[in-house]
Amino acid sequence: MISLGCAKNLVDAEIMLGSVLQHGMEITSRANDADVLVINTCAFIDSAKEESIEAILEAHQRRGWNKNPQQKLIVSGCMSQRFSRELRESLPEVDAFIGLDQVKELGAIVEKLLSKEARDKDVDLDFVSARPGYIPDYDTPRFRLTPAHSAYVKIAEGCNHPCSFCVIPQMRGRHRSRSPASVLAEIRGLIAEGVREINLISQDTTYYGMDLWAAKAGPRQPVDSARGPSLSALLREIQEIEGEFWVRLLYTHPAHWSDELIETVSQCDKVARYIDIPLQHIDESMLQRMRRETSREHIEELIAKLRAGIPGVALRTTFIVGFPGESDTDYEILLEFIERIQFERLGIFKYSQEQGSRAARMPNQIPAKAKNARYRAAMSIQQKIAHRLAREKAGRKLKLLVDQPHVARSEADAPDVDARVILSEPAPAGEFVWRTITASRGYDLLA
DSSP, X not given: OEEOSOHHHHHHHHHHHHHHHHTTOOOOSOGGGOSEEEEEEOOSSHHHHHHHHHHHHHHHHHHHHTTOTXXXXXXXXXXXXXXXXXXXXXXXXXXEEEOGGGGGGHHHHXXXXXXXXXXXXXXXXXXXXXXXXXXXXXXXXXXXXXXXXXXXXXXXXXXXXXXXXXXXXXXXXXXXXXXXXXXXXHHHHHHHTTOOEEEEEOSOGGGTTHHHHHHHHOTXXXXXXXXXXXXXXHHHHHHTSOXXXXXXXXXXXXXXXXXXXXXXXXXXXXXXXXXXXXOBOOSHHHHHHHTOSOOHHHHHHHHHHHHHHSTTOEEEEEEEESOTTOOHHHXXXXXXXXXXXXXXXXXXXEOOOOTTSTGGGOSSOOOHHHHHHHHHHHHHHHHHXXXXXXXXXXXXXXXXXXXXXXXXXXXXXXXXTSOOEEOSSOOOTTOEEEEEOOEEEXXXXXX
């Protein structure tokens, strides 16, 4: 299997492989030996779709190189969910497409694909539901693809936000939270296995539980998170689980942060002082055009509250440059904000014109050359900020989670996306250690 895209897609890949093992099959790292190849695709932006298409075509070519014409090719993931009909016409090389609701059924689908009936007859092997509704449970079989000491826990699926640049709600459906009991049971099991880092993920982690209380309260009653499941309540229950571990919040939305949640993070020492909060822009007109359901004033106040309420917090965000209608003035406002706020971690996306999104139909699309220039200028500012913040850590003693004998991460670094700490003396992988920072090298620290 090749799994592309975000951590949420990676969890889907782990569930698919768990289904395969449950059906008595084996997983191999050698593509030549496999009876079935699976490409788990991403369709978030144009570059992700291009990478997915390239992976599918390369996998098909490998069948020819390996002289294994009986090897089957399955395409799963967001691109399969959204474009299965178009892909079936343009990629006849693919033997089956499966949607997001079918991730737990890969084992049964593979059995059908390899059956005599499928070989002898023209059997329909497209498995894509129109509106996804599946969400994993604590006892869903999984074959984890992360290091033994770190895991992603998907606490919800889908999204209710109307962001004009995004088509995720069209692909993954409306937001649906897992029950707190299910999430807690999974985390307890992972901690018992020796996991030291729990990364909570969903399309909007801060929306967790709101749909459960709304469904219980009824359509005419207001949602009161204090009377039903909420992220704050979930974190406080996770805090009570025995063991030494971090729990990290990824993909939070600025519209749903509350004073209660800030206080909870501050009071729970197992919750990493790390907040991933994609803001996308700061100019008021851009936020409205993006349909971000928030304002510049709210964002400025929230950042001040987060830094005051959670001492030592590391803020990670992302912005989009080149959104339709973004003027030079709008862009300069964004640069001034980045330079003034001094985010510890920051990424920039160049706007991608996604078919089916509101923004794709907007006038004043920005040329690629301008988007590239804006991307480079913004990242140049952030690079200087990040390098300075890294240098200032010299002399501090930090708690680190060891990924490899000479490579670790601090509380301020999420797996795969943030900086590393390079250790001069080796330490056991999967363990916490305390080390003194001696210097920095670019984004990374030396200890």
